Amino acid sequence: MSPEPRRWTFGLTPLRVAALIVLALFAALTFTVLLTNEATFVYTLDDPYIHLALAENLVRGSYGINLGEVSSPSSSIVYPFLVALGLLAGLGDWTPLALNFVALLGVLVTAERVARRALAPHLDRPELPAAAVATIALLASNGLGVAFTGMEHLLHVWVTLLVFLGLLSVESGERTPAWLVVVIALAPASRYEALALTAASVLLLWLSDRRAAILAAVGGALLLGAHAVWMLAMGLPALPSSVLRKLPIAQGIASLRPASGDHVTSWLHGLLRALGNPTVGPLVLVAALCVLATLLPGPRRPASRLAIWILGIVLAQVAFGRFSGYPRYETYAVAVLILATLLVFAPQFAALWKARPAVTSLLLLLAVAAPSWRNLTATWAIPAASSDIYSQQYQLHRFLTEFHREAVAVNDLGWASYRNDAYVLDLWGLGSEAARSAWAAPDPAAALDALVQARQVPLAAVYEPWIAVARPRHWIPIGSMELKFPITVVEGHQITFFATDPARCEEMWRRVAAFAQVRLPPRTAVGISDPTLCTAAARR
Template identity: 35%
Template sequence: MRLYQLAAVIMLSVLTTVLVLTCLARTDGLLVYSLDDPYIHLSLAETILQGGYGVNQGEYASPSSSIIYPFLLAGAIAIGPNNWMPLVLNILPMMAVAWIFAGIYWRHAVNPAAQSSVMVAIFVLPFLLYALNMVALPLTGMEHPLHILASLWIMVGVIALANGQGISWMLISGIVLAPLIRFEGLALSLAALVALVVYRHIRLALVTGVVLGLCLTAYVVFMTRLGLPILPSSVMSKSAIAETAVDGGFSGILTTFKDTLWVGVARRAGAVVLIAFALIVLAISEPSRTRADTVIGMVGGFAVFAHLLAGDYGWFGRYEIYVVGIAMVSLLYLYGPWLREKTNRLWLRIVGTSALILAVAVPYLRVQNDTARASENIFAQQYQMHRFSTEFFPYPVAINDLGYVSYQNEIYVLDLWGLGSEEARQKNRRGEFRTEEIVGQTENKTIAYAMIYTEVFDEAIPAEWCRIATLTTPAVTAAYADVDFYLIERERESEIRLALEAFRQTIPDVASLGIQSCQDGA
């Protein structure tokens, strides 16, 4: 088994290295992540190191989707090269995930005495990596590999607990860390605490629960003292459940649960999660199942069900990936005896299992295929916007896609969408961010110009703004291909025009910049 686990880690290392080098070849040797989102965390981490919390010094905001990841990132960039630290914080836990997941598969799905079972295990190894998006996920630069690792720690710990192997440090650590890494981790942590109680470790469950509760309470107090909502703006902007709970009260939560479930299962990833939940329920419903089977199935099944009700999917194969891991571990354990049983039909079972793993892995193979192009996309769009705002026209700027523009930028950045500005988020949520609100925000912050997706604001863009340029790039993970530059302080027209002309000479071939006169674009 150890050899199989080592092979998984080596294979992941090679595949990830090749992917990183491929990305670097498309971005002039600069490490650029496949999403703009990690640059929000980097910007927040920079502010944390300066004693603040947000993307602009002296202005509080909570744009991060994780409680502890920005602080981990702040510690990392304090000792290492800023741009590479998210990759380091992703690759290391992902290697641990590969080791643990390969071990689980070998232990529960492989019969070492059957040559055909071993041969299929060797064949399916790369697809085990892709089934949890292990190759492409580190290039997103986000906290998801850490979340998967904490989730696997909990599942491995619960399996050990249920089988009389004692309390694992992984179980206790995972219970505390999972919700601090991603809020979705709370469901699995609560289920694991119940498992501790079931096996009469009541005092340990209480202490662990209190530690987790204190951590979450400290975060809530911290946010409240800063005058911010108890959930990050990024979570409320992307989660209907979170936004309804915090901004709209609890009356609409049941309706939102229903809507999330139906919308989710209509998507491929949601359908896979639903099928996994059904298979878990089917397994623990069998009368012959042991108490251990039932507890493990209920812990994993509860987390899967919670994601069906409140979770999201997609966003470059990252939102659902932790629950895919939980579901696969649960299913491998519950159906393991059937998979390993040596009969003349063993080959049929293992081939069928391999086919299911392949089916789960295929979408994430596509994500890996798109990762280098996505990195190039962020390089051509958001990184170039960052360059323009810091090197060519360093004045306060308004944007609607927070990320690279705010990273390593000491000039004020106004986020009109609301991740970096709680006032803007609330106005957007209430549908009040009309033309007069945009004018008020930009005048209050003395914004000189804007770089935005015109489609996002439709007719709310003030008529007095001058559309002076358009940056056109591919659209892989960027929301739109065109970013429009609007001049707000019209007396700076000659200055911005000179800056745009100089900037146009430096952008990569994959991008283009069209410049027009204010008279034509007003």
């Protein structure tokens, strides 16, 4: 066992100091976001408002974006329910931030435990370097940045590190802790991507404790099976629309049929895009180096099989996961890989730390910062990213709830649906299974327009390039909302308003024109089209 952590002045330990540093950064960033957005807290992505909208209806007894219409837009089984609990507790819009703050501290504490365990055989007092490594791992993986997205990714990171900690104890010759079996089984509830974590962990556990491996595998299968049965019972696919929309090859799995050639082609295109992401190369390279280092002659170490476990998780993320412009999908892989690198090279790190602690800290910072520059810049860009959402998506929400107050079609679901009781048709298909299926129709434009007409949706507010190939020709552009550059996270600088019914075109135009007269943030500009477009359309 490692020695008790050294007590500092006022009873502070290195871990508590690290937690205070993280808390100070968290508070400073929260204040900066409020300052940037005219005292309104807004997340750095529009996606958490999908969770909030879903949770809002869960509280009312309905599972879906629109009250009374079932849909499954979340890539997490458990997160919408956690958000719903926060809403019931009165936390409101702050619920995702509160959940992420808890997960942030959980990641820090678990990372410190892993680092301390890795260094304990080589250092008499590993608590200071362990706290330093944990803090660096948190920041270099964009843990702070992910917290302000309001999404479930940080929960996924925490679950991954807990499994890593448990497997490290098993690989060190200790008895399998019961909590490890539970966490491995429940991991996919955090995000479906964690299915790779469960599979790899069951395989590794099988080598040392077959009973525990079987229990974890059966538990995970029961969890996913029960959720799939529930989805099917509601008339939805076994997998959520978000997974099916973003990973086409999963459509074959959800339909219990082999993936089609188109699905495989789409997957290959996604794989090529992933390989072009600047994070992928360093991830795979470092994971492979860790495996090679453990194969060198010498006694078997706990890191030997864990390095292969981590390489498998990284490769699964590259092959079947996602990488986006704002780094969040790969955060768990970056965090666990930093700690795995410490585990593999713990003797060398400890020797250098004993000789020159300050130099070791500096070298560690430089080594981690070089391949993690995107994550570090993403943390720095939190206020700018939040400003994007406030200046565009939040203003769209204002228009829909204060001026339109009627059904609308969108292709970027989030603020458009949260705290909006009017019907919202998600043309992209995350919040509407019918819309997702329409994209596979021979004529997507006709299929989507049929949905719009069936739901009597008089207005569409969309990123026009997103649906250019599927936009019905009779939709009339009546205005736009433009976000001034530079853009950090939103998918497009302009939302275009379309009247979908020529008979109501002038009415929709007047609503956009009225919105153009209100006070808007400095980065937001609303323009209106020539009203004669409506007159001409009505005559046709």
